[in-house]
Each structure stands twice: as structure tokens, then as C-alpha cells.
Amino acid sequence: MSEFLMKLPPHQHGKYVMKHTIFILAAAMLPAVCFSFYYYGYRILFAYLLTMSVCALTEWTYDSIKYRKDYLHRFLEFKGSITAAFIVMTLPPILPYYIYVVAALIASLIGKELFGGFGRNVYNPAITGRIAVLVGYSSYMSTFYLPTSNIFENGLFNITTVPIDAVSMATTLTAAKETVAVGGTLPVLMTETWLPSFLGFIPGAAGEVSTLALLIGGAVILITRIGAWRIPFACLTTFLVLATVFWYFNQGYILDPITQVLSGGIVLGALFMATDFVTSPLYSKGQIIFGIGCGALTVLIRIFSSYPEGIGFSILLMNSLVPLIDRYTKPRSFGG
Amino acid sequence: MKLYSIKGGIKLKQNKFADANIINTLPVLDGELFYYPLSNSFCTNSIPVVSKGDVVKAGDLIAKASESGFSIDIHSSVDGIIEDITQIKHSKLITTEGIVIKASEQSGDYTKLTPAKDIESSVKNAGVLGMGGAGFPSYIKFCSSKSQVDTLIINASESEPYLTCDQSILINKADELIETILLIKKELDIKRVIVALEGNTTEQTDKFKQLAKDNSIDIAELPRKYPYSGEKQLIYVLLGRTVKKGEFPSSVKVMIQNISTIYSIYEAIKKSKPVIDRVVTISGDIPTHQNIIVKVGTTVRSLLEKLNLDPEQYNRIILGGLMTGTSIADLDTPLLKTVSAVLLLNDKVASHDEEACARCGRCIDSCVMRLSPTGINNSIVQGDIDQALKDDLMSCIECGCCSYVCISSRKLMESIQYAKNFLVKDHIASLEMEKASGGKK
Ligand code: SF4
Ligand code: SF4
Numbered sequence: 172m173s174e175f176l177m178k179l180p181p182h183q184h185g186k187y188v189m190k191h192t193i194f195i196l197a198a199a200m201l202p203a204v205c206f207s208f209y210y211y212g213y214r215i216l217f218a219y220l221l222t223m224s225v226c227a228l229t230e231w232t233y234d235s236i237k238y239r240k241d242y243l244h245r246f247l248e249f250k251g252s253i254t255a256a257f258i259v260m261t262l263p264p265i266l267p268y269y270i271y272v273v274a275a276l277i278a279s280l281i282g283k284e285l286f287g288g289f290g291r292n293v294y295n296p297a298i299t300g301r302i303a304v305l306v307g308y309s310s311y312m313s314t315f316y317l318p319t320s321n322i323f324e325n326g327l328f329n330i331t332t333v334p335i336d337a338v339s340m341a342t343t344l345t346a347a348k349e350t351v352a353v354g355g356t357l358p359v360l361m362t363e364t365w366l367p368s369f370l371g372f373i374p375g376a377a378g379e380v381s382t383l384a385l386l387i388g389g390a391v392i393l394i395t396r397i398g399a400w401r402i403p404f405a406c407l408t409t410f411l412v413l414a415t416v417f418w419y420f421n422q423g424y425i426l427d428p429i430t431q432v433l434s435g436g437i438v439l440g441a442l443f444m445a446t447d448f449v450t451s452p453l454y455s456k457g458q459i460i461f462g463i464g465c466g467a468l469t470v471l472i473r474i475f476s477s478y479p480e481g482i483g484f485s486i487l488l489m490n491s492l493v494p495l496i497d498r499y500t501k502p503r504s505f506g507g
Numbered sequence: 508m509k510l511y512s513i514k515g516g517i518k519l520k521q522n523k524f525a526d527a528n529i530i531n532t533l534p535v536l537d538g539e540l541f542y543y544p545l546s547n548s549f550c551t552n553s554i555p556v557v558s559k560g561d562v563v564k565a566g567d568l569i570a571k572a573s574e575s576g577f578s579i580d581i582h583s584s585v586d587g588i589i590e591d592i593t594q595i596k597h598s599k600l601i602t603t604e605g606i607v608i609k610a611s612e613q614s615g616d617y618t619k620l621t622p623a624k625d626i627e628s629s630v631k632n633a634g635v636l637g638m639g640g641a642g643f644p645s646y647i648k649f650c651s652s653k654s655q656v657d658t659l660i661i662n663a664s665e666s667e668p669y670l671t672c673d674q675s676i677l678i679n680k681a682d683e684l685i686e687t688i689l690l691i692k693k694e695l696d697i698k699r700v701i702v703a704l705e706g707n708t709t710e711q712t713d714k715f716k717q718l719a720k721d722n723s724i725d726i727a728e729l730p731r732k733y734p735y736s737g738e739k740q741l742i743y744v745l746l747g748r749t750v751k752k753g754e755f756p757s758s759v760k761v762m763i764q765n766i767s768t769i770y771s772i773y774e775a776i777k778k779s780k781p782v783i784d785r786v787v788t789i790s791g792d793i794p795t796h797q798n799i800i801v802k803v804g805t806t807v808r809s810l811l812e813k814l815n816l817d818p819e820q821y822n823r824i825i826l827g828g829l830m831t832g833t834s835i836a837d838l839d840t841p842l843l844k845t846v847s848a849v850l851l852l853n854d855k856v857a858s859h860d861e862e863a864c865a866r867c868g869r870c871i872d873s874c875v876m877r878l879s880p881t882g883i884n885n886s887i888v889q890g891d892i893d894q895a896l897k898d899d900l901m902s903c904i905e906c907g908c909c910s911y912v913c914i915s916s917r918k919l920m921e922s923i924q925y926a927k928n929f930l931v932k933d934h935i936a937s938l939e940m941e942k943a944s945g946g947k948k
Contacts, residue, residue, distance in 0.1 A: 175822065175823060175824050175836050176823045177834050177835075178823075179918070179920075179921040180829075180830060180832060180834075180905075180921075181829065181830045181831070181910050182823070182825050182829045182830070182832065182834060183519075183829045183911065184910070189862070189865065191914075192865075192867065289862075289863065289865065290862065290863035290865045290915065396872070397867070448865060448867045448868060449865055449866050450866075451866075453866055453871060453879065453881070453882070454871070497882075501879060502877055502879070503877070504752065504876050504877050504898075504899040504902045505739065505740075505743075505749070505875065505902070506749045506751045506752050506902070507751075507899050
């Protein structure tokens with residue numbers, strides 16, 4: 172008699188599985204990655220590849236040791252590649268390569284595996300890695316560049332050196348902080364920076380400068396429902412409202428809200444990092460609370476702390492509240 | 508007709524290969540064995556009224572409903588001799604006590620039920636069950652519905668893949684169905700009848716639709732989404748009424764019946780025929796798909812033999828739909844009143860390990876009961892049944908959507924089913940023990 176397979180219902184599974192999610196996420200990051208490539212050349216591409224390999228290898232080794240089994244299919248899902256790309260995107264474009272390695276190791280080991288692996292981590296691993304090197308190598312972290320040329324003029328295979336014409340320059344946010352610190356005032360509306368900031372021709376971290384590229388990718392994430400739309404919606408709304416209020420009462424000392432939202436990592440953070448499904452709340456009410464928290468904290472850090480940028484810290488802080496938020500925002504069941 | 512929208516549900520591949528226009532009949536062979544389990548997962552055991560060696564005719568009562576709990580009458584579906592009363596296979600319970608009948612020559616006739624005074628008693632005497640799969644005795648719906656129901660909903664949507672047996676009844680038995688619906692409407696003094704059909708039904712159902720229109724019965728075309736046909740979901744989608752947790756449809760003045768059940772009621776009232784056969788869809792990865800009338804108690808083995816299907820060629824046999832049916836290992840498992848389909852599949856089953864939940868929220872989005880499958884699963888895995896109950900474990904309708912969509916291949920519905928069937932009872936028992944021992948101190 173032949174053996175029939177016994178299984179509990181349901182007897183079919185959807186075609187859509189983890190690797191598709193990872194694939195769509197990667198596709199969503201592509202516009203921003205391409206922009207950084209166009210802007211900073213092969214050097215940045217090499218950084219992406221390096222960080223990805225480090226993340227993937229760490230994960231694979233860890234899984235093999237932990238489960239005493241070769242988890243090739245897990246390895247092939249390339250979950251770590253998303254973390255790796257985020258690390259490069261949030262760091263300044265020109266760094267010694269070992270910093271990427273350190274960030275990647277910290278992200279995958281401390282940010283992910285120590286919590287029990289993908290799905291169990293409380294903190295966003297990419298931000299964990301980024302904050303670690305931000306604190307550890309702070310001198311490198313404030314040096315940003317504004318290339319005056321792009322890869323085509325720069326020599327295609329120049330991966331070791333800084334682009335020839337790159338000008339070391341502070342970001343809009345740092346510059347504003349410094350101006351105010353030495354007693355100067357800011358223009359009320361910095362209209363002339365709006366367009367370059369939107370397109371991305373400003374100094375900043377490798378993947379966060381071009382708001383346009385990020386919006387395209389963010390749209391992909393939200394339309395495919397990989398990230399909950401409520402989080403960026405709540406986060407950006409709160410950010411804009413608070414930034415407007417503070418700006419209105421401190422004109423000349425605080426950047427106008429449009430410049431604020433277009434510079435720094437707020438769009439990248441809200442669309443890509445806060446929506447990371449592993450570390451964000453499960454239920455709709457909780458997602459709104461989470462978004463509001465991220466937006467408000469970012470404004471407060473930008474205005475009241477010595478750091479020019481605060482989205483990373485805000486997301487990490489809100490991450491740690493997620494279990495609590497989830498616990499008190501459970502929806503009622505149908506008819507319950 | 509205006510439909511209320513409801514959160515959740517999934518789109519499934521339809522695979523409706525079996526032609527709904529034709530209903531075949533499966534012959535009975537001399538000496539074939541028929542099995543009748545005395546219980547289903549829902550009901551308390553019926554009590555046998557025959558003993559070994561008795562000669563029975565089709566339609567004869569062989570076990571009567573027990574007085575306690577939900578229970579139903581069981582009738583012989585063939586002419587034959589009682590072979591034994593022993594432990595037999597059951598698709599859901601593995602083994603259970605049951606009656607075995609050896610078929611002799613068939614007269615083709617059946618023993619008529621004694622005429623009853625109202626629908627409720629004829630439904631009870633005929634042993635009608637919810638034929639959609641749940642197996643809830645139908646007479647209970649009638650006795651709890653008397654004069655407090657204003658709407659009758661007929662569920663004619665089959666959202667599971669492959670199944671077309673309900674549709675085949677709809678197409679072939681339109682007159683009979685309408686007649687029965689009108690009878691129930693009159694007897695229970697119901698104001699409105701709605702028949703819920705699946706969206707984009709073919710022209711074949713036009714006859715039914717026309718008849719329904721002539722008799723002022725409303726037709727609602729549901730979107731093709733699984734599982735809109737769950738009772739509470741259907742009531743909400745059609746009427747906007749919410750059945751509270753732990754309540755029955757009668758609490759919102761609704762009676763809901765499956766279309767196959769309506770046909771069984773027709774046979775019980777008009778033909779005095781107990782439920783001894785039903786339409787079953789035979790489909791899957793087989794060459795000829797069909798709808799066929801099968802006698803209750805037929806084993807899968809003899810069904811396949813008569814249809815010239817070689818079980819060796821398939822690796823899975825599923826009784827019922829793909830989402831909620833039961834896979835069986837033993838070909839001697841009998842087909843019961845609740846089995847709407849036999850699916851023979853031969854496919855690779857991806858055996859993914861369960862991974863840690865990625866918290867993607869897809870299971871929550873898919874759940875029509877607005878539960879949190881991942882949260883409940885977590886509590887169950889950690890052994891925290893209290894928390895699972897607080898999260899409304901018992902409201903789960905076991906539709907399977909959550910397991911279907913999970914990107915980490917977590918066995919969500921499986922664990923919830925297990926907890927509902929076993930862990931909760933243990934948990935309540937242990938709580939009572941604790942209370943008792945605490946009282947002594
Ligand atoms: S099986 Fe239960 S928990 Fe899962 S989707 Fe269906 S009703 Fe929700
Ligand atoms: S679908 Fe699976 S991975 Fe996603 S939240 Fe539910 S249980 Fe977790």
C-alpha cells in the first residue's frame with residue numbers, strides 16, 4: 172500500500188514567501204543605491220558589496236554553529252543584505268573600509284543574532300551598527316563630501332581614493348547648527364536649497380540625500396504592504412507639524428520645516444527603517460503611536476541636543492517600546 | 508445589492524475543473540462494505556438500534572440520536588446485513604465506534620421516513636447536518652430560530668478551490684431548492700431570503716437566479732475571496748449585523764443554511780428520504796473531474812476502484828477542501844455526510860521548516876476574525892493558554908488563511924486548532940483542580 176502524506180490543514184500554502192519580501196525590499200532600495208553609485212562611484216558600490224558579504228557570512232557562520240546544520244536556504248534568502256545596504260546608506264559616503272566591516276559585524280552579531288536571529292531582534296540591526304560606529308569613530312562621521320563630478324567624469328574604476336573633485340563640506344543640518352552656535356542667524360526660508368535637497372545634490376550620508384529616489388522606493392514598500400503605511404504617515408506628519416511650530420516661534424534660529432524634512436535621514440528613516448516589520452508594532456493603533464514617537468523624538472533631538480540628526484536614536488528608542496506598545500494596542504476580535 | 512466590506516480574507520486559485528452541469532451517480536456493488544461512525548467531532552455518540560446479523564434496507568434507522576448534547580440519527584444507505592459494530596476509521600477522529608454494513612442486492616428503493624408535523628422534526632428524523640463541512644445538526648438551528656428570525660441566508664458560495672458540488676446542486680435542482688426555501692420562509696415566518704452566490708457565476712446559474720427573482724428572493728454576488736462564506740462573515744457582509752462572540756446567528760435574527768443542506772431538507776420533507784447520499788466533487792490532479800452522488804459510508808477505496816483511479820499514483824488524499832479538509836492515510840476511511848469533496852493530489856509539498864515569526868503582519872491582515880494569529884501562536888508555543896484565551900483563541904473559525912500567507916511557514920492555524928481541541932480543556936481542568944485544592948487550604 173502506498174504511503175499518503177498526512178498533514179494538518181490547510182493543505183496549500185501561498186506562493187509568496189520570505190524571499191519575495193526580501194527581493195521587493197532590495198528593489199525598493201535600488202533607486203537610492205543607484206543614486207549613491209552615480210554620485211560617489213565604484214567606491215560606494217564596493218562598500219555595499221563588502222558590507223553585504225560580511226553580514227551574510229556572519230549570519231551563515233552563526234547559524235551553522237548554532238544549529239549544527241548547514242542552513243543554505245536561509246543563507247540564500249539574503250536577509251542580511253538588506254541590513255548591509257542600510258548600513259552603507261546611512262553612513263557618510265567616504266570612509267575607511269574597516270569601518271563598514273565593524274558596523275556590519277556589530278549589526279549582525281549584536282543587533283540580530285544575539286537576540287536569537289532574524290525575527291526576534293528588538294532593535295533595528297542596521298541602526299544598531301550605525302550608532303555603534305557613530306559613537307566609536309565620531310571624527311569620521313561628521314565629514315561629508317559634495318562631489319562636483321559624477322562617476323563618468325571620475326574614472327570608472329577608481330575605487331580606492333576619494334573622488335578627485337569632492338569638496339569636504341558640512342551637511343545642511345550641521346551647518347545650520349554651527350551658524351546658530353556662533354551667533355549668526357539663518358534665512359527664514361531657505362528656498363534655494365529645496366530643489367537640490369529634493370533631488371539629492373547636497374552633502375549627506377550615502378543613501379539619504381536624494382529624497383526623490385527614496386520616495387520612489389518608499390512607494391514600492393508601502394504599495395506592496397511590506398511596510399505599514401501608518402508608520403511613515405504618522406512619523407512625517409508629526410515631524411512636519413512639530414518642526415513648523417518650533418520654526419514659527421524661533422524664526423532665524425531653526426531651519427524651515429521644508430528644508431528640515433528634505434535634509435538628513437528623516438525620509439530614509441521614516442520610509443525604510445521605521446517600517447522594518449521585525450522591529451515595528453504589529454497592530455494599526457500601535458503603528459500610529461510608533462510613528463508619532465519617531466517623528467516627535469527626531470524633532471526634539473534635532474533642536475535640543477548637540478546632535479544635528481536624530482532619526483536613528485528615535486527609531487532605536489521607539490524599538491525598545493514595541494513590546495509594550497503591542498501589548499496595549501491589540502485590536503478587538505470580530506464581535507468580541 | 509449593497510454589500511458591507513470586511514477586513515481580511517485571501518484570494519485563492521480557483522481550479523474549479525469539475526463540471527457543475529452534470530451530476531453522476533456512483534453504483535453500489537454486491538458485498539461492498541459501508542461504514543457508519545457513531546459520532547463526528549461535534550456530536551455525542553448516537554446509540555445503535557441494530558445488532559450484528561440484522562438485515563436492513565436503505566433508509567432504515569441504524570442508530571438514534573442520544574438524548575444528551577448534540578446528536579443525530581444515522582440511517583443505512585444501502586440494503587444489506589449488519590456485519591459488525593466495532594472500531595472503524597474516521598477522517599477526523601482516527602478511529603471511533605461504528606457500524607459496518609455489507610451490501611446485498613440493491614432494490615434501488617429506500618424506507619420512507621414517517622411523516623412529521625413540521626420541518627424541524629422531519630429535519631431531525633432525516634439526520635440532516637450542516638453539509639458545508641462543520642457538521643452542526645440542522646434541527647438545532649430550527650428549534651432555536653422559531654419566530655425570532657427575520658432573515659434566511661442561503662450560503663451557495665464555495666470559496667474553496669476545486670469544489671463545485673454546491674454549484675452543481677444549484678444548477679440541477681433549482682426548482683426543488685426554491686420550493687424548500689419558500690417552505691422554510693413560510694413556516695418560520697421569515698421576511699427576507701438572501702442567496703449568497705460567488706461572484707462571476709456563469710450563465711448556468713441563470714435559471715436559479717430567474718426563479719429566485721420571480722419568488723422575490725434576493726441574490727447577492729460575493730467577491731471571490733476566501734473565506735467570505737464563514738457564517739459570521741456572511742451575515743456581516745450581507746446585512747451589516749455583527750454576531751457577538753460566543754453567540755449564534757439567531758442572536759441577530761438570522762438563520763443561515765448551506766445550499767446542500769437545503770437540498771437535504773427538500774429530500775426529507777418532500778421525498779421523506781433521510782440523508783443517505785450526497786453530491787461529492789472528485790477532483791485534484793486526476794484526469795476526469797466530476798460531481799457524483801455517493802452513498803454515505805462508502806469507503807475511499809471503493810470509490811476510487813469504481814472510478815478507475817489508481818491511488819498509487821497520488822501522494823495525498825484530502826477529504827473536503829484544500830483549506831479545511833482532512834488528509835487521510837487509510838483508504839478504508841468512509842465518506843460521511845459532511846464530506847464535500849475527495850481531492851487526489853500528486854504534487855511536491857514544500858516542507859519548509861518553521862522559522863521565527865518575522866512579525867510581517869500578513870497573518871493579522873488575512874484573519875477575517877481580526878485575531879492576531881502570530882500573537883496567539885506565540886502564547887500557545889510558550890504554554891500560556893490563559894493569554895491565548897484572552898486573545899480570543901476560541902473565536903478562530905479555523906479557515907487556514909493565516910497559515911496560508913505566513914512568510915515564515917509558521918503552523919499558525921494548526922497550533923490554534925490543537926490548542927482549541929486539547930489544550931484548552933486541560934487548562935480549564937487544571938484551573939478547576941487548583942480552585943478545588945485552594946478551597947481546601
Ligand atoms: S485560522 Fe483562525 S486565526 Fe487563522 S486566519 Fe482563520 S480565523 Fe484567523
Ligand atoms: S505571517 Fe508569519 S511571519 Fe508574518 S507575522 Fe504572521 S506569523 Fe509572523
